[in-house]
Amino acid sequence: MSPTVGFSVTHRRYVPYAHAHYGGNLVDGAYSLALFGDVATDLAIHTDGDESLLAGYSSVEFLAPVQAGDVLEVTATLTRVGTRSRDVSFEARVLCRAAPERGPSAADVLDPPIVATRATATIVVPG
Numbered sequence: 001m002s003p004t005v006g007f008s009v010t011h012r013r014y015v016p017y018a019h020a021h022y023g024g025n026l027v028d029g030a031y032s033l034a035l036f037g038d039v040a041t042d043l044a045i046h047t048d049g050d051e052s053l054l055a056g057y058s059s060v061e062f063l064a065p066v067q068a069g070d071v072l073e074v075t076a077t078l079t080r081v082g083t084r085s086r087d088v089s090f091e092a093r094v095l096c097r098a099a100p101e102r103g104p105s106a107a108d109v110l111d112p113p114i115v116a117t118r119a120t121a122t123i124v125v126p127g
Helices: 030-048
Strands: 008-014 020-022 053-062 071-081 085-098 107-124
Touching: 008 030, 030 053, 030 071, 030 085, 030 107, 071 107
Parallel strands: none
Antiparallel strands: 008 071, 053 107, 071 085, 085 107
């Protein structure tokens, strides 16, 4: 497949309690950025047949907390195709959230989901 602007890849991941670093079971912002790296790799494999390298982020916005017990949906969308570089936009949404006040394994589906993190980055593939 050749790289096409608008192509996107989505991953879903449960956030384990082992990743909570702060009070209130908060997870650090780097957790979302690591997921962005994974979904960008998947996108590049599909569009270029290579895992690519992330050259840098041009923007990162932490809009809402990510907590242990969340189910995250992370999407990468190709926004620009150059000769060897590609610009990618990312969004991490919280689809489900633990509800410990109702019981140790209780959780809720969030409707609408909460947009937790957005970013834009440039990836590079071999020439």
